[in-house]
Amino acid sequence: MVNQRIDSNMKLILVSLKRGKLEDVLKWVNETRTRHGPLESIVAAQVACAHALSHMGLREYKSAALEFLDVDCVALGDTFDQVILPHDVATYGGLCALATYDRSEIQQRVFENDHTWRALGLAPEIRKIIEDFHRGRYAACLEHLETIKKALLLDMYVSRHVEWLLGQIREKALLEYARPFASLRMSTMASQFRSSVPDLEEELMALNKKNKLEFANVVSIDPQNAKWCFKAYRQMVKIYCRLGEYEKMMDASRKMLKYIKGKYQGDSVYRFLQSLHLDLNRLQKLYEITVEALEENKNQYMTVWFRTCLELCNVLFENRQYTPISKILNGLHKYCQKEDGTSDEDKTRDLRKVYAVEFQLYTETDDNINQKMQELYRKALAIKPDARVHIDHKTIGLLHECGGKMYMAERQWTEASVAFRAAFTNYCKDNNQRYIKCLKFDLLASMMGSNLAPFDTLISEGKWSEFGLALGICANHPEILALKASIDAYQNQDFEEFERALKSNLEHDTIISRCMQDMLQKMRTQAILNLLEPCTTKKIGISFISTKLGVTEDEAMELLRLLILNNGVHWLVDEVEGYVVRVD
Known part of the structure; x- marks a missing residue:
């Protein structure tokens, strides 16, 4: 069986x-x-x-x-x-x-x-x-x-x-052959494996990328071959990054940067750094290591050093670390100058980028903003575009964005709207997502300038223009729809909804936050006027006003005080009894 x-x-x-x-x-x-x-x-x-x-x-x-x-x-x-x-x-x-x-x-x-x-x-x-x-x-x-x-x-x-x-x-x-050697000439290994040196280099580069320990055994092959060592350590950086071993990644980066030889490898480093997926703090450290290494041979890799410094500035802005940017700017300005200290006409495109970084720094830090930013804005816009190169819409867009913030700080709403619109157009041409942010700022500037239907106005003004076409495309973007909801709340005097929507859209920007507070105060002041003007009684309780506005009684009293001083309304505040009283 x-x-x-x-x-x-x-x-x-x-x-x-x-x-x-x-x-x-x-x-x-x-x-x-x-x-x-x-x-x-x-x-x-x-x-x-x-x-x-x-x-x-x-x-x-x-x-x-x-x-x-x-x-x-x-x-x-x-x-x-x-x-x-x-x-x-x-x-x-x-x-x-x-x-x-x-x-x-x-x-x-x-x-x-x-x-x-x-x-x-x-x-x-x-x-x-x-x-x-x-x-x-x-x-x-x-x-x-x-x-x-x-x-x-x-x-x-x-x-x-x-x-x-x-x-x-x-x-x-391949791995076992290389393991006993502290160093090994690539030509020797190639002859042992009946291969050419270029073919062996490519083979080793592709070798077992998912196993960093085995790759580490061949990474020290032929230390006299700078091209090989550069490629090998670059691969190690990529492997350690993928495995999350960031200290080893930084160490491999330092070793890789020692073997930069020639313009091609310098450009390769810049492109390689942009391909890594790291959090901001680690990316900042990696850019700092790279800039420090390039400093030693800056004359040979000036262009790569300049571009890497700009990327480092962008990361520092994201991390809100502004002090190092000031130091970097000094070197960037020197890069754009001749030996006698005058501007290098061949580097006007780069100078505009430096101005954009400096402008952004003043915007974020509010450092003597009125005088410095206006002067810088004029200098940046005065630079004529070089017909020999492609227009840098991203940099021009950033300059106009910062200019719009500068005008908003000065409460020049029309000029701010024009600047934000120019930034919006340039960002659209560059396919840069900041165009949405600038459109939001444009709408806010229009509202601050007493235009209660800013989006409709923008559409009608730019209906047949390049701006109008781009605007129509993003009219249904979630962020724009959210801002339109806040505009509707403004028009309907829905204070809580307006404040909530506006804060969720705009409060993360330094200058815009200040403008938002002005806008809220303007809206609340108008709401108080709407309560007082049709009123036939002699007095209104401050608690009633504070409830209507969604603020505390102290905040309501301060709003009433400023309204009486600035608008000359015939009402007085009775703080003791808690009323605002009509004066005949």
């Missing part, structure tokens, strides 16, 4: 193998082994072969190696020839083992294991390959693999796995 069940399971295993149902093979193998006690040697060998083939088919190569090399090939003989022969068992097991075992495992499980060593004798070419690899004869090992590759590609079981297995063996050979 037991033998019948075993025979039945073996038939199911064979059918599953032929149909490629590898999970079913594993199921029937486990059932055969666990439910029917110790198996006869022939059956056990056949079951082990099926188990190994299923593991290999599922790309579980280490498990496949263990099963293949544990098969009793003497018992197996040709009893399973409809599936596999002992020579195939040794071939598959040897290749899987060489691809997945580390050096100590090969020593213990292959060379020191008599059963495995004898089994590999059934495929002498595979045993010779493993022996060459273990003895450090990597070129011979790889040449033998290339010799048998064509035959392997015709094998029904292993053909799908040949490229991965041979590729993995070559990677291990």
Whole structure:
């Protein structure tokens, strides 16, 4: 009865193998082994072969190696020839083992294991390959693999796995060859692997990127080859960044920057930094390290140094660290000057970028804003665009944005609106998302200038212009819709909704926050007038006014005091009784 069940399971295993149902093979193998006690040697060998083939088919190569090399090939003989022969068992097991075992495992499980060593004798070419690899004869090992590759590609079981297995063996050979060396000439290694230096460099660059420990073993190859070392350490930076090991990433960055040679690698550093995904603090540190390294050879990498400094300033603005920006600006201004201190006409485009950074700094810090910003704004706009280069809409947009904030600080609402509109147009041309922010500022400036329907006005004024077309596209943007909701609340005298909507949209900007407070006060003052003018009674409770406005009684009293002083209304505040009283 037991033998019948075993025979039945073996038939199911064979059918599953032929149909490629590898999970079913594993199921029937486990059932055969666990439910029917110790198996006869022939059956056990056949079951082990099926188990190994299923593991290999599922790309579980280490498990496949263990099963293949544990098969009793003497018992197996040709009893399973409809599936596999002992020579195939040794071939598959040897290749899987060489691809997945580390050096100590090969020593213990292959060379020191008599059963495995004898089994590999059934495929002498595979045993010779493993022996060459273990003895450090990597070129011979790889040449033998290339010799048998064509035959392997015709094998029904292993053909799908040949490229991965041979590729993995070559990677291990490269790594093991380099491991004993503190330094190694690339030319020496290339000759050992029958490769050219450029091809070997590319191969090492692509080598096992997901395993930083193995890559670290080859990163010190050929320290005299600056190009190689630069590429190697750049790859290490990328690997450590992906793994979240940021201290090691910074250390690799410092080493990478020591090997910058030539303009191409300088530009490569700039592009590489922009490709990394880091939080602001780590990105700031990385840019600082880079700027410090470029400072040492600034004359050679002036353009890269300048662009990197600008990026560092952007990160510092995001982190609200303004003091270092002032120091950087001194160097940026010198970059845009000739040796005699006069402006370099060939760097007017760069000078505009420096002005934009300086302008932004004054805007954020409110440092002597009235005088310095107006002077700077005039200088920046006076720079004529260079017809030889593409217009830098991003920088021009930033200048106009800062100009709009400057005018808002001066309460010059019309000028502010014009500046924000110019910023909006330039940001749209640059496809920069700050265009939404500038449109919001434009709407706010229009509201502050007593235009209670600013969005409708902007649409009608710019209907057929480039501005009007761009405005129409973003009319349904969520942030613009939210601001329009606050405008509706303003018109409907809904104080709570207006204040909530406006704060969520605009309060994070220094100058805009101040304007927002003015706007709220203006709105509340108008609301008080709307309460007082139609009133026929002699007095109104201050608590009633504070409730209507959604403010405290002290805030309501202060608003009433300023209203009486500024607007000359015929009411007086009775603080003792808590009323505002009409004066005939």
